[in-house]
Amino acid sequence: MATAAAKKSSPEAGVAPVEAPTPEVQPEDVRIEAGQHNRRVIVHMPCGTVGDDIRNPKIWRKVQATRTNALMRLDEIIVLGHDESWYARAICAHATNTEAILCVEKIGTFRAIADQLYGDGKYRVHFRHGSYFVQRIADDVIVDSVGYSTEAQAIRAIDRMYPTRVN
Numbered sequence: 001m002a003t004a005a006a007k008k009s010s011p012e013a014g015v016a017p018v019e020a021p022t023p024e025v026q027p028e029d030v031r032i033e034a035g036q037h038n039r040r041v042i043v044h045m046p047c048g049t050v051g052d053d054i055r056n057p058k059i060w061r062k063v064q065a066t067r068t069n070a071l072m073r074l075d076e077i078i079v080l081g082h083d084e085s086w087y088a089r090a091i092c093a094h095a096t097n098t099e100a101i102l103c104v105e106k107i108g109t110f111r112a113i114a115d116q117l118y119g120d121g122k123y124r125v126h127f128r129h130g131s132y133f134v135q136r137i138a139d140d141v142i143v144d145s146v147g148y149s150t151e152a153q154a155i156r157a158i159d160r161m162y163p164t165r166v167n
Contacts, residue, residue, distance in 0.1 A: 022053050024062050029129070030069040039075045041092075044129050047082045051107040054079050054088055057099035064097050071100040083127060085110055118155050125154040134158055 023046040031042045045053070053059060064070045071077070071092045079088040086109045090102040117125040119137065126135035131147025132154040143161075148154040 022056055022059050023048050024059050027063050027066045027069040030063055030071075032069065039072065041071065041075050041077045043077060043079045044084075045079060045081055049081070051079075051081075051086050051088050054090060054102055055104060057101050060100040061098055064095065064100055070097070071095045077102060082129075084130075117151060118158070120158060123158045123161065125151055125158070134161075 025043060025045060029044040029046070033040045033042075049059075060071060073092055073095055075092040075095075077088075077090045077092060079090065081087070086107065088107045089105040091105065092100055093103045094101040117127060117132075119125065122137060123143070124135050124137055126133045126142065129147075131149065132151050133142045133147055134144055134154055134157050135141065136143050144157065146157075148157065
């Protein structure tokens with residue numbers, strides 16, 4: 001009996017291991033700069049993705065379904081991780097209305113920005129999509145919807161959240 005149960009759950013019995021689905025890129029995370037002969041595209045990837053995920057043509061489904069942000073053949077693409085700790089340079093080799101195939105030139109890393117940002121124990125500075133936000137540590141909620149262009153501005157916003165002493 002024990003061997004029959006083991007055979008049913010083994011990969012040899014036809015049960016494939018379940019893989020977590022890769023998050024799809026959202027159209028609002030794609031920025032296009034049109035040039036005279038080509039386009040430069042900057043993409044911020046969703047949380048939980050890694051550099052090799054851009055090779056999966058299916059993650060571009062939602063982007064390709066939009067007319068304004070769809071990738072086109074020969075687009076030059078710079079892909080940034082959600083925290084901008086890694087990047088990739090690619091060229092779109094083939095594009096349809098459901099998928100895009102990228103020719104990846106290079107995948108590299110930046111310093112881990114999140115490890116070096118300010119935090120005071122109650123609030124921290126959080127970096128996302130090129131802006132700095134104030135995040136409450138207790139529940140990971142972004143406390144103000146305004147993104148700041150520098151870390152110093154976000155630190156000042158944290159300082160303003162505490163009452164000041166007047167003499």
